[in-house]
Amino acid sequence: MGWRLKKTVVMVGMMGAGKTAVGTSLARRLGVPFLDSDEEIVKAANMSIAEIFARDGEAFFRRKESQVISRLLETERCILSTGGGAFLSEQNRRAISEKGVAVWLKADLPLLWNRVRHKDTRPLLRTSDPYRTLSEIYEARVPFYATADLVVEARDEYSVDDMADAVIDA
């Protein structure tokens, strides 16, 4: 038997923090559904995130992201992982605070860089100096993430299941 969630638990934080991995473990532990806004966008568009950015641009992606997040918040209580930029939008933050509990998976820059440096799936990092881009994005976003309801520290030495337990404890 799964838990009856009072609110959807919304994972927020930087790309590479582990929102999807920790969210999946959390959902399994609680016996509730797991959903991922990026995955929903990809399914609906039948294109990768990188393809959507390249073809339709970031603004289009952000509109789709807001639509998906508000739809998922309306339809079912679940663990919802969001893309790293989702919590910057005031509209999204408002929807999340009304229907959910935001959990910031807080990771430091070296950890994030280690996780994303070898992957080519994040269009925002396709610049001439991706480390610098990541650090600028990080600095700009931390004040928004810091307004989340709960903060859980992500570290390389913590297992995914330990971080999921930390969310439950919080």
Ligand code: S3P
């Ligand atoms: C983005 C993060 C990505 C994805 C898109 C934009 C961002 O999701 O939504 O590439 O703005 O940080 P992850 O945080 O799951 O990598």
